[in-house]
Amino acid sequence: MEKEIKTATVVDENGEEFELAVIKEIEYKDKKYAVLYEGDSCECDFDEECEEDCECGCHEDDDCGGNIYIFELAKDEQGNEVYNEIDEEMMEELIPIVEKELYLNEE
Secondary structure (H helix, E strand, O other): OOOOOOEEEEEOOOOOEEEEEEEEEEEEOOEEEEEEEEOOOOOOOOOOOOOOOOOOOHHHHOOOOOEEEEEEEEEOOOOOEEEEOOOHHHHHHHHHHHHHHHHHHHO
16 A cells, blocks of 8 residues: 655745645754655656656756755644745754754665
8 A cells, every 4th residue: 555645735935836745744943844845857857757868967967856845834823734934044953854864764
C-alpha cells in the first residue's frame, strides 16, 4: 500500500498558487515548521525527468532536483493550517536542522 503524500497549496506574492508536497514537519523553539518540496522538474522545462544525458545540460548545475521550502506551520482563525514565510535569520537557524533530519537515513 502506497503512503499518501500530504500536499499544501502555497500562494506567492503574485497570487499564483503552487501545490507542494509536505515532506517533513519539525518542532523548533516551541513552533512547528513544514518542509515543502516542489517536484522533480528540470529548470529548462525538459518534459521528462532530467537525467545525466539530458540535452539541456542543467544537471551539471544540480538544477534538476526540485526545490525545498521551509515555512512556519500555524493555524488561522478557523483552525485551518496555514504556511507562513519565515525571516532570513530563522531560515539560517533551520537549514542545518532540516538537512540533518532529511539526510539522517542516507549515511
